[in-house]
Amino acid sequence: MDWFKLSLQLNKFPIDRAQKTLEKIQAIPEEHYETYLLEKQREIVDYHLKNNSFYKDFFGRESFSTWENVPVMTKTDLQQKLENRLTKGFTKYTAYIGKTSGSSGTPFIFAKDKFTHALSWAGFQNRYQWHGIDLNKSLQARFYGIPLDLYGNIQERIKDRISLRRRFPIFDLSEQKMEKFLKRFQKSNFSYINGYTSAVLLFARFMVTKNLVLKEVCPNLKLCIVTSERLFKKDRELMQAAFGVPVVNEYGASEVGLIAFEDQNNEWIVNSEDLFVEILDEENKSVPSGTEGNIVITSLYNKAHPIIRYKIGDTGILSVKSTAKKPILEKLIGRTNDIAKLPNGKVVPGLTFYYVTKSIIEDTGNIKEFIVKQITPDSFSIEYVSQEVFSKDQQQKVIQAIETYVGKNLQVNFERKSILKRNKSGKLKQFISEL
Structure with missing residues (x-):
């Protein structure tokens, strides 16, 4: 049974079409990739100018001229009622609705059309396969929070069950709780860990104090994926020693999906299939690769809500080895939590x-x-x-x-x-x- 695919199909997300689209995009040769990006950039701007009154007012011009003249939006620009920002033809009931985490301190509610949401998940599935993880078959140890109200808790656990995820709630990371986590690993065939960097790091430190390697007590373990917070070199080394498996960095945001994911060579490959990622200076001008600047993201397919030249709140550096088809995130600055x-x-x-x-x-x-x-x-x-x-x-x-x-x-x-x-x-x- 393809559990990952089934969970999306039950929620009417067209994952088959999304995976086929992703394959077609990835088949575009490097020499034609910049043209693909330029066409999608213009296409999404034109679409929202014609169909989204909020974006038309925000844009401030009648039509698209050059990409550099497309205004940069911030989270503050999107802090108004969602109904004001939805594109014509979409409602809260026909689109995927989500809330940003507020990890930057500036929360808002957003929308994605269902194809765009499916395309994001197709991207995650593709990246996980780089490391031998199949979302349809691999069991995940999930170090995340979970709603504690009865309805929200049950709903999330049903989603976890269907999606082959087993939750390790992070609200209490005392030593007593870590002992219980360890026993779950001893009894289950987890393929990989996925969770917030700080929570996973605390578990790794606990394993060190126990003088245990996690893979020795859970032989099926292949990988650890950390997200949402910055991963430092020494912390990665500690985790890898404690778990006995590679630790890779995931960079994403709920409003845009997967932004970058580390490959087998520890290169942080930027998602260039359904996103266009830029590094801009304080005047919103593009900076050369190798130069630090603000990370600005365009969702190339989201027709339900404009996420165009969106300043996500992080700063980073693109490697000088980057190409249009294979941008490489050399450094992500920020995203640490106490x-x-x-x-x-x-x-x-x-x-x-x-x-x-x-x-x-x-x-x-x-x-x-x-x-x-x-x-x-x-x-x-x-x-x-x-x-x-x-x-x-x-x-x-x-x-x-x-x-x-x-x-x-x-x-x-x-x-x-x-x-x-x-x-x-x-x-x-x-x-x-x-x-």
Whole structure:
């Protein structure tokens, strides 16, 4: 049974058509690839200019002239009601609707047409096969969070079961919980690990303290994939020693899908099939390969919602070895998260606050930016920028979410600000520990 394909087909995502399209794109010769990209860039701009009133107003011109004149959009530009941004012919019920994680501190709701969403998954399947992982057959140990409300929890576990994923919730990464994780590996034939870098790293450190290699207790293990947070060289080396398998970097975002994935030679290959990825300077001008700049992404196929020259909030460098068909991400800057340590000894990755932010994201554009700071082991501060002050009901909703996902008996202070402090690169970290 092809479980991966079945799970997409049950949700009416045309995965067969997407895989055939991907194969056709990959068959385009290098010498014709730049032409393919230019045609798709113009095509998606023209489509949204004709069919999307939000994008037409944002574009500010009547028609496409040159790519350099296409305006760059930011997350703030997309923080308004989704109904205002949907392309003609699409609704919340006919498109795939998702929420960004808010890991940059600037959340919003987005839409993809179902073919584009299927094409993203076809890309993931293709990359995983580079390392001998088949999403239809390989069992995944998934180090992610999970909704803790009854309906959301059941729904996610059903999806996990169909998709050959077994969840290792990251809300509690204490040593006692790690012992339970280890026992699951001893009893199951996991093919690969997939999860947030900080959570997987904590498990690797636990394995080192136990003087165990994970592959020796789980012989079927082939690979570890880390995502959402920066992977440092020393951390990769520690993980590989602790797990006994290669560790590869995945770079993606829910609103655009797979951005880059490491191949067998540890080259971070950028997705050039359904995305066009640029590196721009602060004036939104293209920089030469080998030069650091802002990562700007265009979704070449998404007809439900314009994601065109979208500044994702990360900075990076493209290798000088890059070509139109095979861009190589030499360096990704940012995407690190601290770890929260609670008075009872519980250890919580900073990315856990992704699940808290989901409870305060409103499809109104009211919440513009926010950061969560741990001040003491039992006190946190939430600084936010919004059109209106958080009401008592909104504050209570956040406190309840923190109790659910992080821990009880924690003090939470809310502070509205006109602007939030960023680091030198301009990145806004969602979670900061001041311990």
